[in-house]
Amino acid sequence: MTDLKIKIENLYKVFGANPQSMLKHIEQGISKKDMLEKHGHVLALNAINIDIPARGISVIMGLSGSGKSTLIRHINRLIEPTSGKVIIDGENILSMKKKQLLDFRRYKASMVFQNFGLHVHRTVAENAAYGLIIQGKSKNEAKKLSQKWIERVGLGGFEDHYPSQLSGGMQQRVGLARALATDAEILLMDEAFSALDPLIRTDMQDVLLDLQEELHKTIVFITHDLDEALRLGDRIAILRDGAVIQQGNPQDIIMQPANDYIADFIQDINRGRVLRIKTLMTKGKTVAGPNLVQHRTLEDALTEVASSENKACNVTDNKGEVLGSITLDQIISGLVRVKLESNTETRYH
Amino acid sequence: METILNWLTKFPALDRESLRDIKKAIDSSFRDFSREFGESLETFFEPLLWFLVGLEKLLLATPWPIIIIIIAGLAWLGSRSIKIVVGAVISFLLIGFFGMWDDTMSTLAIISVSTLVCISLGIPLGILMARSNRMQSLVTPILDIMQTIPAFVYLIPVVMLLGIGKVPGLIAVCIYAIPPVVRLTNLGIRLVDKEALEAANAFGATYKQRLFGVQIPLALPNIFAGINQTIMMALSMVVITSMIGVAGLGVPVLRSISNQYLALGLMNGLAIVALAIIFDRVSQSYGKRLQKHRVGEQHD
Numbered sequence: 001m002t003d004l005k006i007k008i009e010n011l012y013k014v015f016g017a018n019p020q021s022m023l024k025h026i027e028q029g030i031s032k033k034d035m036l037e038k039h040g041h042v043l044a045l046n047a048i049n050i051d052i053p054a055r056g057i058s059v060i061m062g063l064s065g066s067g068k069s070t071l072i073r074h075i076n077r078l079i080e081p082t083s084g085k086v087i088i089d090g091e092n093i094l095s096m097k098k099k100q101l102l103d104f105r106r107y108k109a110s111m112v113f114q115n116f117g118l119h120v121h122r123t124v125a126e127n128a129a130y131g132l133i134i135q136g137k138s139k140n141e142a143k144k145l146s147q148k149w150i151e152r153v154g155l156g157g158f159e160d161h162y163p164s165q166l167s168g169g170m171q172q173r174v175g176l177a178r179a180l181a182t183d184a185e186i187l188l189m190d191e192a193f194s195a196l197d198p199l200i201r202t203d204m205q206d207v208l209l210d211l212q213e214e215l216h217k218t219i220v221f222i223t224h225d226l227d228e229a230l231r232l233g234d235r236i237a238i239l240r241d242g243a244v245i246q247q248g249n250p251q252d253i254i255m256q257p258a259n260d261y262i263a264d265f266i267q268d269i270n271r272g273r274v275l276r277i278k279t280l281m282t283k284g285k286t287v288a289g290p291n292l293v294q295h296r297t298l299e300d301a302l303t304e305v306a307s308s309e310n311k312a313c314n315v316t317d318n319k320g321e322v323l324g325s326i327t328l329d330q331i332i333s334g335l336v337r338v339k340l341e342s343n344t345e346t347r348y349h
Numbered sequence: 350m351e352t353i354l355n356w357l358t359k360f361p362a363l364d365r366e367s368l369r370d371i372k373k374a375i376d377s378s379f380r381d382f383s384r385e386f387g388e389s390l391e392t393f394f395e396p397l398l399w400f401l402v403g404l405e406k407l408l409l410a411t412p413w414p415i416i417i418i419i420i421a422g423l424a425w426l427g428s429r430s431i432k433i434v435v436g437a438v439i440s441f442l443l444i445g446f447f448g449m450w451d452d453t454m455s456t457l458a459i460i461s462v463s464t465l466v467c468i469s470l471g472i473p474l475g476i477l478m479a480r481s482n483r484m485q486s487l488v489t490p491i492l493d494i495m496q497t498i499p500a501f502v503y504l505i506p507v508v509m510l511l512g513i514g515k516v517p518g519l520i521a522v523c524i525y526a527i528p529p530v531v532r533l534t535n536l537g538i539r540l541v542d543k544e545a546l547e548a549a550n551a552f553g554a555t556y557k558q559r560l561f562g563v564q565i566p567l568a569l570p571n572i573f574a575g576i577n578q579t580i581m582m583a584l585s586m587v588v589i590t591s592m593i594g595v596a597g598l599g600v601p602v603l604r605s606i607s608n609q610y611l612a613l614g615l616m617n618g619l620a621i622v623a624l625a626i627i628f629d630r631v632s633q634s635y636g637k638r639l640q641k642h643r644v645g646e647q648h649d
Contacts, residue, residue: 078550078551105550105552106553111548111552113547113548114544117542117544117548118545119545119548119549120545120567131552133562134553182552188551
């Protein structure tokens with residue numbers, strides 16, 4: 001979990017007629033608004049520094065226009081940055097030659113798109129095999145290798161259908177199978193589930209989590225949906241106006257939002273279902289009471305804590321070792337929303 | 350005072366002499382050019398001439414029932430529609446019955462060859478245009494000129510260069526008929542879904558893999574619409590090419606204009622229309638059949 005896979009360093013992206021000429025204004029700390037009004041350039045990404053660990057799901061979240069889709073396209077260099085570095089496994093992909101870059105895209109990073117990006121003139125089987133064909137594998141081999149993934153995402157029997165004959169959820173399964181079939185270590189998902197109905201979206205999130213449990217890929221997931229970010233993310237980075245305003249563990253972001261914008265953002269989430277007892281426990285203190293595993297949510301633990309004799313439980317790690325304890329009062333205070341305006345001290349440390 | 354008034358009422362044009370000199374200079378330099386290169390250009394186009402003459406001879410030498418069977422077969426391959434096949438067969442039978450068989454075969458030959466030339470030049474040009482905006486802004490005005498300049502105007506230099514005959518006729522047809530296939534190839538490629546193309550990029554496709562694997566297949570319906578238009582425009586040139594000595598249905602039409610033969614003009618004109626309709630229906634339904642992946646669009 002801790003080894004670094006992708007390191008984005010001081011990345012800037014300016015859209016406009018002469019992006020390089022804007023760099024000196026950026027150094028002077030120009031705002032996005034000023035750059036657009038005075039110079040007619042759009043500052044899409046501003047001093048992005050993100051570390052993405054291997055074998056986890058890192059979510060980059062932001063509203064539309066925050067630059068998140070631009071950012072993910074820098075990771076496989078579909079978009080060239082104005083300045084900065086994207087280091088993957090110690091190699092800066094921005095200094096790669098054309099051939100190296102093609103190989104990087106073929107073997108190391110695959111991508112899933114918001115509107116699926118399927119090739120409508122290919123069948124499900126041909127779409128799923130596309131990455132392998134591009135790698136240069138023979139038709140038969142590509143078909144054989146991709147068949148496993150078609151079945152794995154639940155599309156067995158639909159091989160000869162065309163994308164237009166499938167529902168949105170099924171089309172995105174094809175997109176997922178295509179991305180998985182190349183066996184790339186890095187999976188880039190650009191709002192992959194955003195175009196789907198809520199129920200199907202949850203379904204697909206389950207599919208992804210399920211796959212991840214087995215595959216342990218490095219997944220970069222872009223979304224505008226906070227619930228989705230919290231559900232999937234091992235880490236979350238929140239993007240606003242092209243800059244990262246907070247990044248870290250989801251639990252930390254909820255407990256300590258960096259500013260009012262984020263506090264406002266997390267207002268409406270169901271804290272009881274997102275926060276885990278480990279986040280709120282008092283470390284090291286043990287109580288006389290039942291043991292609960294650390295990753296249980298507050299909602300999940302509430303009845304047991306409430307019905308215990310001392311209104312308190314011990315929190316253990318996955319092996320049963322006691323880490324600390326949690327009381328009913330702590331749970332209740334955890335369920336209370338962070339108030340805006342007041343209470344600023346606790347929010348800003 | 351008077352000179353100013355004169356200057357205002359009469360456009361300050363070049364005087365007649367200098368104008369004449371300019372025209373003369375252009376004419377004589379082009380004449381020199383055609384003397385210098387006319388022959389080598391003719392040799393350059395010779396294979397095309399052989400092809401055209403060969404095809405025409407073949408069509409004329411083949412017994413008519415075989416031609417009709419071949420046409421029915423092609424119509425079936427293209428359209429998979431009995432209605433179109435029957436329509437085509439009846440049209441050709443009528444054409445033969447009214448004594449226009451030979452002219453129709455000549456016209457078929459020149460239309461086929463010019464369409465092939467237009468496709469083999471037009472599609473690559475359209476691909477280049479889709480690849481760069483500069484190319485597009487360079488080629489578009491040329492295509493505009495080719496489509497709007499009166500055919501008689503470009504017939505002059507073509508005839509000066511190559512004389513009267515089949516090849517200049519073929520070139521005139523191609524100048525007029527190539528723009529649609531170029532334009533629609535360009536348009537079709539540019540209209541290809543951005544995300545489908547981006548997906549190809551993200552998986553490491555090269556330019557060639559993108560072009561042949563994604564762009565052209567997805568642009569095919571538009572490219573086919575362009576080919577269809579090119580055939581139609583080539584047919585509409587039949588009468589004009591007959592003025593510079595191309596055999597075919599245009600010749601009797603031309604004769605009937607100068608002699609006021611209403612029936613002859615009408616019959617041959619209708620034969621051209623019949624050819625146009627057959628070509629149009631067959632190529633259109635073939636274009637539609639290429640989109641078999643859209644068949645299930647409405648069902649979920």
